[in-house]
Amino acid sequence: MINQTPQHDHYDVVIIGAGMVGATLACALTHQLTDPGKILLVEASLIHTGKAAQPGLDARRPVLSASSVDYLRTLVLWQAMQAAATPIHHIQVSDQGHFGGVHMQGSDARVEALGHVVENPVIGQALNQALLDSAAIELCCPVQVTAVKPQPGSMLLSLQADDKVYSISAALVVLAEGGRSGLMQQLGIHINSHSYGQSAVIANLAMLQPHQHIAYERFTGKGPLALLPLTTHAGAQRMALVWTHPQDEIASVMALSDADFIARLQADCGQAAGQILQVGKRAVFPLTLQVAEEQFRPRLALLGNVAHTLHPVAGQGFNLALRDAMALAANVRQSLQARQDPGSVLRLQAWWEVVQKDQLRTITFSDVMTRLFSTNNTAMAVLRKLGMIGIELLPPVKQHLARQAMGYQSPAVRL
Numbered sequence: 001m002i003n004q005t006p007q008h009d010h011y012d013v014v015i016i017g018a019g020m021v022g023a024t025l026a027c028a029l030t031h032q033l034t035d036p037g038k039i040l041l042v043e044a045s046l047i048h049t050g051k052a053a054q055p056g057l058d059a060r061r062p063v064l065s066a067s068s069v070d071y072l073r074t075l076v077l078w079q080a081m082q083a084a085a086t087p088i089h090h091i092q093v094s095d096q097g098h099f100g101g102v103h104m105q106g107s108d109a110r111v112e113a114l115g116h117v118v119e120n121p122v123i124g125q126a127l128n129q130a131l132l133d134s135a136a137i138e139l140c141c142p143v144q145v146t147a148v149k150p151q152p153g154s155m156l157l158s159l160q161a162d163d164k165v166y167s168i169s170a171a172l173v174v175l176a177e178g179g180r181s182g183l184m185q186q187l188g189i190h191i192n193s194h195s196y197g198q199s200a201v202i203a204n205l206a207m208l209q210p211h212q213h214i215a216y217e218r219f220t221g222k223g224p225l226a227l228l229p230l231t232t233h234a235g236a237q238r239m240a241l242v243w244t245h246p247q248d249e250i251a252s253v254m255a256l257s258d259a260d261f262i263a264r265l266q267a268d269c270g271q272a273a274g275q276i277l278q279v280g281k282r283a284v285f286p287l288t289l290q291v292a293e294e295q296f297r298p299r300l301a302l303l304g305n306v307a308h309t310l311h312p313v314a315g316q317g318f319n320l321a322l323r324d325a326m327a328l329a330a331n332v333r334q335s336l337q338a339r340q341d342p343g344s345v346l347r348l349q350a351w352w353e354v355v356q357k358d359q360l361r362t363i364t365f366s367d368v369m370t371r372l373f374s375t376n377n378t379a380m381a382v383l384r385k386l387g388m389i390g391i392e393l394l395p396p397v398k399q400h401l402a403r404q405a406m407g408y409q410s411p412a413v414r415l
């Protein structure tokens, strides 16, 4: 049900933002329930069945971990993405200028695929179709939430649709707005932020050879570089590039001609994946680590980029957010089925206790990887080399890393 005007004055749950995280949460809250409660999803962009207009559903090609695929399959969302998803059977991690490296395969963690690469527009289309098909989710778009204020017994929200303003209340507000709309500042929630001084260039590449379902992660001293397998398109063998550079070099990299860009990239990534033939449209993302100081308050929970934004090197941002969202959905569903208050601080504290350890472990893993592999410092390079040898020689360590990358370190949540 899609509208620009909210249909009720009060809701059990209002989700702000229908990016990957907010949209998936809405699906999880309502999955297979005949009476899931009053759930409203407010999105500033238009939601339709064509190419997704939400700003986060852009040119990125995220790696969905095995645990994310399990969750999306449970929510019957994966079925619409699967045909366009590329499984990763092997991951090769190497260090530019050094022999050897780490080689991981599905069997290290007893799975066939370590993850899947899916293009954001494919994810967007599957999510939007599910939202539009759902009778249980009320969609308000294109509508901007301009204020969120606590009041006795509920949260008060102001919604702006063109020149009209609406006031509604909610037992629980989930902020999944990606962190750009200023609601966090309004609520006085502080964000701890560390800039890596790097930006990532992303682009699709046409390759001479087939990728054979191998993902390459290479550390160049200036920052990590990833080549991810993609489906073939119009006969072209394709891979997705995520290439990190120091901030002050990014403008010159973007200004390179395609031929010079390919030559520089080929020098950095070596010949393991074969010859690069063409590069598609490039986009740049500045990279920071941001973690909100509070992730819940009475009647408020934070999810996705607004709660934590990670460096993309380890491909963990959405995967972690999805695990947070599934845990929150399970918690809220239980409350609503038992006719309890889903916004009570005790319930939200219980959710936080479930996700806190996973967040700490995943954020630390991603941050350590980034720092360790973004430097030419000799001592760090030796440590990096020893680390890689250690991982190769110690199967339990390798298995542990593979399970972390796949999102299997925490027990799965059941809805």
Ligand SMILES: Cc1cc2nc3c(=O)[nH]c(=O)nc-3n(C[C@H](O)[C@H](O)[C@H](O)COP(=O)(O)OP(=O)(O)OC[C@H]3O[C@@H](n4cnc5c(N)ncnc54)[C@H](O)[C@@H]3O)c2cc1C
Pocket (backbone or CB within 6 Å): 016, 017, 018, 019, 020, 021, 022, 042, 043, 044, 045, 054, 055, 056, 057, 060, 061, 062, 063, 064, 143, 144, 145, 146, 176, 177, 178, 179, 180, 181, 183, 200, 202, 242, 285, 303, 304, 305, 306, 312, 314, 315, 316, 317, 318, 319, 320, 321
């Ligand atoms: C280069 C790059 C590569 C990445 N690769 C991976 C990867 O391999 N694996 C992985 O797991 N993660 C990856 N990530 C991270 C992933 O992209 C993010 O975790 C994810 O996009 C976060 O989505 P979100 O829903 O929290 O936010 P967003 O996508 O920003 O969505 C927020 C939504 O809220 C809406 N909105 C904002 N304010 C308001 C308001 N006031 N009212 C109403 N609506 C509002 C916006 O319109 C938007 O649709 C990568 C990130 C980058 C930059």
